[in-house]
Amino acid sequence: MQGSPLSELLDKYVTGSLSEAEKKELAGMLDNVSAQEELQALLQASFMDDRYEAADNTELQTSLHEFLQQHMDADALQKRSAPLRRLLRFAAAAAVLLIIGGTAWWWNTKHAPANQTEITIAKGDIDPAKSSVTLTLGNGQQIDLEGSPDGALTTEGGAGIVKNGSLLSYNLQPSSDKIVYNTVSTSYGSQYLLELADGTKVWLNASSSLRYPTAFKGAERVVELQGEGYFEVAKNAAQPFRVRSGTANIQVLGTRFNVNAYAGDPLRTTLLNGSVKINGQILKPGQQAILDNNDQVNLTEAGIEEVMAWKNGLFLFNNRPLPEIMREVERWYQVKVVFAGPVKGRFTSTLRRNIPLSKLLRTLELTDEVTFRIEGNTITVKPVTQ
Known part of the structure; x- marks a missing residue:
């Protein structure tokens, strides 16, 4: 082209x-x-x-x-x-x-x-939500990672915890038998990068959390995800890596994959390379596993660019239904979306994630399928009668 x-x-x-x-x-x-x-x-x-x-x-x-x-x-x-x-x-x-x-x-x-109405903004435009990322230590103490200076934060469970810009990393120290769990949580409009004690890197999307041990001990490396995360797992065949999320159990040796596990949406695991097994079903690179309400795994070919768009700072919608798009809008802009009627169309667009909300909505309005009204932090979606 x-x-x-x-x-x-x-x-x-x-x-x-x-x-x-x-x-x-x-x-x-x-x-x-x-x-x-x-x-x-x-x-x-x-x-x-x-x-x-x-x-x-x-x-x-x-x-x-x-x-x-x-x-x-x-x-x-x-x-x-x-x-x-x-x-x-x-x-x-x-x-x-x-x-x-x-x-x-x-x-x-x-x-x-x-029949096409310009988007109505009742009380000003809305930018992406202010970034907020919280580290919860094993003793319950919470640390604001956005407001903390770079450098060593503390030591827990045989690992030193270090912040460097938007990266939180764990450095192994003299061994401790006690297993201590930390949790990193992102708010609306936030993303964060973790490097776990074994060298595994995890990118967290907005409104997500990861619970993990400060140092991996025993036969497996197990973490728990809510929301969405992209993983680059350090290889260690002797200590398999597992991601638990709801009813999903994802087993890994060393690979790159994305897990989308937001509440209300079907859990999707997308494999970029390597090999993973989800609830006993093996994925090949380029495949996506969708876990239905009966915990059955359905395999499909993945749109890798669309899956990874969030990590690259983009909104990428490829023939997506509007309710699914608006759930992503809610998580990124910290707004409430109300539908005034059903919208049947599907939408395709690519935009940066740092744009004001009105620009994203105007792009969706160009389809002639829908109009929007912004009032406070509430977005009303109204289908257009053709």
Whole structure:
């Protein structure tokens, strides 16, 4: 896709170097239904390109608006198929966002069809929730990791506990027979990295917790997860690694995998490489195990990029139902979501996780399936009647 004619024209389009002849060529491509999928993928990729974030060129903005008015007028859109109308409206809004750093959604607010309502923000926008991470020691003492200075924090159960920025690590010290458990908990909008005493690394997503011994003793290395975590397990065939979460029991020798175990959602274990066994079922790299309500394991091919998007600072929705997306929104922005009616559509988008909530919601509104209202920390979701 990169290096294609459409890709090259789009790059020139958002950087302001498109010639008149190339504008005509791009306009022709915008009318070509066969280019829809490539155009959408390129625009979504462009959202992640830092070159476009700081652009601030008034003349270019004006030119862009005129170009969109000429080639994406509302009357013409109404005559096209619904999928193409949605794509072109997304293209226009995305292009403007890239050029002016998100300060306007010109197409969506000025040229939306009659049944498309601009998102209503009653009391200001909402940023991702303030990061808060807590370490609970074996004696019940709690330490605010965000507010603690770097360096040695304490010693428990034969391990020294050290904080270094967003990393908490455990250094083995003279052996102690006593097993002491620690717990790290993340709040809304928070993520954290742990390096356990055996060298295993665990990334925790928002609203998650991991309980683990400060030093691994005995025949197994066992940790307990709530929420979501990505594991890079240090190899030790003589001491297998296990993750327990609800009714799931995940056994590992040395591998990289992600566990999504939020309450209310089916537990999903995704294997990147190596080998894991969940409730007796062996996974292969690239597979995802879904644990149903009857504790039965169902295997499917995994979308690795989507699964790992949270760790890479992204929202990546690939044909996802809106209730599932909004549960992720609740955990990241510390909001309450209320549905005013059922929303049947599925949604695809890629956005950074550090954006204000309104930008994420506006992107979802471009589907013509739904509108939103922000009032305090409550988001009301209303389906659009087509």
